[in-house]
Amino acid sequence: MIEVSHLTRIFRTYKKQPGFWGGVKGLFKREYEETAAANDVSFSIAEGEFVGFLGPNGAGKTTTLKMLSGLIYPTSGTARVAGFDPTKRENAYRRIFALVMGQKNQLWWDLPAIESFNLLRAIYAIPPEQFKATLDELITLLDIGRKLNVMVRELSLGERMKMELIAALLHRPRVLFLDEPTIGLDVVSQKAVRQFLREYNRKRRVTILLTSHYMADIKELCERVIVIHKGRKIYDGALDRLETAGGARKKIITFVPGITATGAAGAAAFPDSWQSRYGTTTRSDDGKFTLSVAGENVVAVSQEILSAGPVADITIEDVPLEDVIAELFNAQA
Ligand SMILES: Nc1ncnc2c1ncn2[C@@H]1O[C@H](COP(=O)(O)OP(=O)(O)OP(=O)(O)O)[C@@H](O)[C@H]1O
Numbered sequence: 401m402i403e404v405s406h407l408t409r410i411f412r413t414y415k416k417q418p419g420f421w422g423g424v425k426g427l428f429k430r431e432y433e434e435t436a437a438a439n440d441v442s443f444s445i446a447e448g449e450f451v452g453f454l455g456p457n458g459a460g461k462t463t464t465l466k467m468l469s470g471l472i473y474p475t476s477g478t479a480r481v482a483g484f485d486p487t488k489r490e491n492a493y494r495r496i497f498a499l500v501m502g503q504k505n506q507l508w509w510d511l512p513a514i515e516s517f518n519l520l521r522a523i524y525a526i527p528p529e530q531f532k533a534t535l536d537e538l539i540t541l542l543d544i545g546r547k548l549n550v551m552v553r554e555l556s557l558g559e560r561m562k563m564e565l566i567a568a569l570l571h572r573p574r575v576l577f578l579d580e581p582t583i584g585l586d587v588v589s590q591k592a593v594r595q596f597l598r599e600y601n602r603k604r605r606v607t608i609l610l611t612s613h614y615m616a617d618i619k620e621l622c623e624r625v626i627v628i629h630k631g632r633k634i635y636d637g638a639l640d641r642l643e644t645a646g647g648a649r650k651k652i653i654t655f656v657p658g659i660t661a662t663g664a665a666g667a668a669a670f671p672d673s674w675q676s677r678y679g680t681t682t683r684s685d686d687g688k689f690t691l692s693v694a695g696e697n698v699v700a701v702s703q704e705i706l707s708a709g710p711v712a713d714i715t716i717e718d719v720p721l722e723d724v725i726a727e728l729f730n731a732q733a
């Protein structure tokens with residue numbers, strides 16, 4: 401459904417010299433800086449897949465989604481979505497995809513949502529029957545019927561995002577690009593949007609590419625993730641394989657009174673051997689030690705800690721996905 405091949409986008413920005421004379425100099429000799437926002441990115445996504453698109457700020461996610469939507473042109477490389485070349489901006493292509501950006505509004509601010517929907521019905525020439533059926537379905541799924549006649553600027557952020565989703569889906573696109581659709585939403589609204597997206601993806605088999613900085617979104621919705629960093633793809637595969645890429649590690653957090661990391665006088669030293677045998681060890685100011693250990697060592701390490709002294713507290717946690725991904729980025733840096 402989506403075929404991306406060596407997609408590259410270079411942004412050329414004017415580098416202004418500091419100060420007044422720098423500005424004057426710039427009038428005669430401009431210096432440019434080139435950023436590869438997307439650098440030789442290739443992937444393919446099958447119909448009905450729900451793929452997470454991850455990367456830190458500035459990685460090139462939005463740039464890639466904009467190229468797939470035909471909003472900006474690639475510097476080189478190609479993309480095909482449902483057989484269309486987005487750069488051609490054909491009307492037929494507009495009918496089969498939608499782009500939702502959590503940071504931008506597509507709805508008319510001073511109109512009630514229902515009027516924006518009616519305008520979209522006209523723009524896309526959606527048959528009245530189909531329009532009504534689709535709208536009813538979306539309103540029910542998102543539970544937002546009461547607010548249809550409220551001016552969009554008077555809606556809460558969560559309500560507005562629901563309306564944005566309806567607006568994007570009225571013409572029943574087959575491909576959906578979602579750029580941080582849950583940004584700024586409270587936990588309850590985030591959950592509602594997630595639940596909606598999951599149901600909609602299953603029911604209609606729409607292909608979805610989703611970016612989000614909230615790992616809960618990705619974990620709940622996507623089996624597969626594509627990770628980009630500095631414009632380059634660094635991972636493409638199952639989310640659970642990414643999670644275990646950290647070696648299925650666990651975090652042991654312990655508080656042992658009387659043990660210090662440095663072995664201060666009167667207190668037993670935090671054994672250096674733990675560090676060398678079990679990997680990363682950190683100590684917080686309040687005297688907690690955090691060890692990141694391989695899954696198979698958890699029992700042995702816990703026993704060792706328990707026998708080292710009077711343990712006040714010990715907890716064992718999964719290494720959060722955020723940390724695994726951050727390590728992946730660091731490894732690439
Ligand atoms: N119009 C533009 N002109 C110049 N540089 C740009 C432009 N748009 C994006 N960039 C640069 O391209 C890089 C990628 O930006 P992009 O918005 O795609 O990142 P992102 O992955 O969406 O980040 P975020 O998670 O913060 O939304 C950044 O370094 C950004 O500064």
Ligand SMILES: [Mg+2]
Binds near residue numbers: 462463579
């Ligand atoms: Mg972005």
